[in-house]
Amino acid sequence: MEKLESVGASGRDPDMVPRRDWDEQLDKYVSFVKECNRVPSQSGEGPGERMLAFWLRHQKASLRNGLLLPERFEKLERVLPGWSSPYRLRPGWDQMLARVVQFKTGHGRWPSSTSPDFAERSLANWLYRQAASRDRQHEERLAKLNNALAGWRQRPSGDTEGWNSRLEQIVGHLQTYGRLPTMGASASAEEYALGKWLAVQRYALKKGTLYPERLGRLDELLPGWRPAAAP
Structure with a gap:
């Protein structure tokens, strides 16, 4: 039988869960965050996601009540920075800025969204x-970004080469078929992928997050690509 964690100094059982089972739950939680790029939600569609959200909620409650074992606290801190926040699993804005600066300095390039x-x-x-943010601290944060990361607003996000390659494929589709790709029911898998990419660019334009140099290339090479309601 799997050995249980020992009883805490207070005489109360800190968390009567086998060490192996607890570590497995932590691994599942971390895997979910990495694969979905978000934290599990208590209102998630799948029971597995809801169980993970409840599991972390239980860890927070154990910490709040002084029942979380030190070794478990250390593991959570190591693999889930900011996990103990009562609202969200995210570091603060200033901490994120410092991490981006550290990455840019250490790697000599911008972080990639396709990494x-x-x-x-x-x-x-x-x-x-950040370019689309409009919260109450927007102006103050823009000043910090401009000071710490010169040129951050103009930089292409993610894989520039991949973005340009996708645009060239759509130009080729337009030249071959005389129309832009769609995601219609009759579209091939290749056309559907191109249509989806184009829809993402339209969404970025709508949200004000499409970088100017990319907008210029789209307007130049794909006349009529903008949605009807777009400026």
Whole structure:
């Protein structure tokens, strides 16, 4: 039988869960975050996701009540920074800025949203969202970004080469068929993928997060690509 964790100094059982089972739950939680690029939700569609959300909620309750074993606290801190926040599993804004600066300085490039590394993708996605942010601290944060990361707003997000390649494929489709690709029921898998990519660009335009140099190339090479309601 799997050995249970020992009783805490207070005499109360800190968490009568076998060590192996607890570690497995932690691994599942971390895997979910990496694969889905978000934290599990208590209102998630699948029971597995809801169980993971409840599991982390239980860890927070154990910490709050002084029942979380030190070794478990250390593991959570190591693999899920900021996990103990009562609201969200995210570091603060200033902490994210410091991480992006550290990455840019250490690697000599911007973080990529297509990187296989979850941490790098998180940095790239966070930086991409700043251009569209309109919260109460927007002006103050823009000043910090401009001071710490010169040129951050103009930089292409993610894989520039991949983006340009996709655009060239759509140009080729337009030249061959005389129309832009769609995601219609009769579209081939290749056309559907191109149509989906184009839909993502339209969505970025609508949200104000499409970088100017990319908008210029789309307007130049794909006349009529904008949705009817777009400026």
